Amino acid sequence: MKNTALTHIHESLGAKMVPFAGYNMPVSYEGVNAEHETVRNSVGVFDVSHMGEFLLSGENALALIQKVTSNDASVLEIGRAQYSCLPNETGGIVDDLIIYKIKENQYLLVVNASNIEKDWDWISKYNDLNVDMKNLSDDYSLLAIQGPKAIEAMQSLTSVDLSEIKYYNFEVADFAGIEHVIISATGYTGSGGFEIYCKNSEVEQVWNNVFEAGKAFGIKPVGLAARDTLRLEMGFCLYGNDINDSTSPLEAGLGWITKFNKAFINSENLKAQKEAGVSRKLVGFELIDRGIPRHDYDIVDKNGTNIGIVTSGTMAPSLGKAIGMGYVKSEFATVDSEIFIVIRDKKIATKIVKMPFYKK
Numbered sequence: 001m002k003n004t005a006l007t008h009i010h011e012s013l014g015a016k017m018v019p020f021a022g023y024n025m026p027v028s029y030e031g032v033n034a035e036h037e038t039v040r041n042s043v044g045v046f047d048v049s050h051m052g053e054f055l056l057s058g059e060n061a062l063a064l065i066q067k068v069t070s071n072d073a074s075v076l077e078i079g080r081a082q083y084s085c086l087p088n089e090t091g092g093i094v095d096d097l098i099i100y101k102i103k104e105n106q107y108l109l110v111v112n113a114s115n116i117e118k119d120w121d122w123i124s125k126y127n128d129l130n131v132d133m134k135n136l137s138d139d140y141s142l143l144a145i146q147g148p149k150a151i152e153a154m155q156s157l158t159s160v161d162l163s164e165i166k167y168y169n170f171e172v173a174d175f176a177g178i179e180h181v182i183i184s185a186t187g188y189t190g191s192g193g194f195e196i197y198c199k200n201s202e203v204e205q206v207w208n209n210v211f212e213a214g215k216a217f218g219i220k221p222v223g224l225a226a227r228d229t230l231r232l233e234m235g236f237c238l239y240g241n242d243i244n245d246s247t248s249p250l251e252a253g254l255g256w257i258t259k260f261n262k263a264f265i266n267s268e269n270l271k272a273q274k275e276a277g278v279s280r281k282l283v284g285f286e287l288i289d290r291g292i293p294r295h296d297y298d299i300v301d302k303n304g305t306n307i308g309i310v311t312s313g314t315m316a317p318s319l320g321k322a323i324g325m326g327y328v329k330s331e332f333a334t335v336d337s338e339i340f341i342v343i344r345d346k347k348i349a350t351k352i353v354k355m356p357f358y359k360k
Contacts, residue, residue: 003024006203009204009207010047015029015221026221028223032226036230042218042219049141049200049203051113054136056109064123067264070259071085072259078101079171083257085249086119086265088122091248091269093245096237097119140198140199141200141202142196143203146188146192148191154214167186170182175198178205182198190234229316279329280330281327282325283325285323289349293310293323293324294313301332310325312325313325
């Protein structure tokens with residue numbers, strides 16, 4: 001089990017620690033609902049240093065990225081980031097990721113913790129372009145400072161005007177007394193804020209300064225459990241739950257990051273799938289009757305015939321209702337359609353709703 005550079009701090013704060021993607025990670029401190037509300041209303045900090053970082057450099061770096069990812073990275077300018085995925089050869093997804101253009105011919109790829117080795121091997125397999133690849137995952141830490149008060153709380157720590165960093169943009173600048181930190185507006189919560197990339201040797205100083213600066217704003221540490229409820233309220237996919245090696249990006253509603261103005265792995269088959277139409281779709285739903293949907297629960301129609309499966313579900317703290325996401329046959333995917341979730345052998349009435357569930 002790996003530790004992050006901040007594990008000792010989480011333990012000293014009384015965090016409940018759990019194994020996650022091979023790391024010893026804080027799942028909660030004072031409770032999921034309280035931490036969730038901290039992020040929605042003020043500012044909270046996640047240690048997500050388990051995420052993976054690959055640096056791709058050289059004149060063919062973009063060509064390799066274009067070949068292995070579904071989105072069109074050629075539109076990126078320095079200081080811009082892009083959400084994308086790595087399609088596999090059989091119609092599914094190797095991983096979803098964020099691509100940062102650091103400078104000309106240099107890109108940072110941020111991948112899911114559970115897929116670091118798998119993604120590295122996948123991209124390396126297609127690197128016949130002599131692109132210099134460095135796996136920085138064990139050397140870098142990542143803090144997500146999220147919430148509507150993040151800008152105000154963190155502004156004293158940097159010379160950059162944080163209010164000027166637009167969504168999916170970033171700056172390489174000073175932060176918390178450290179030079180050359182990546183300050184990125186690429187949060188996973190829907191409540192604004194920043195993600196801070198720095199070296200493991202620097203992150204404790206950053207953490208301490210962040211909490212000192214945020215004290216007047218009610219800043220608190222937040223665990224992975226609230227990260228999950230926050231992202232689900234926004235309808236953001238979680239790899240391993242809502243997308244995986246057998247889910248097509250088009251089925252998952254990720255057509256907007258699947259660009260057919262270039263060739264990429266399995267692009268011809270995915271293009272044919274788009275033209276033919278998908279047989280199932282990832283939808284958002286809310287329960288009408290009482291119950292909480294969970295991963296892998298069956299979805300049925302009014303006659304009890306199986307029409308799909310739940311991929312994520314929770315009692316949403318911001319909404320006070322049970323919500324979830326799942327794949328259903330396309331004919332049942334229309335907003336306001338009635339479906340049923342099977343919970344303890346009972347059919348629980350549910351309706352399809354438009355995502356995101358949480359509206360600011």
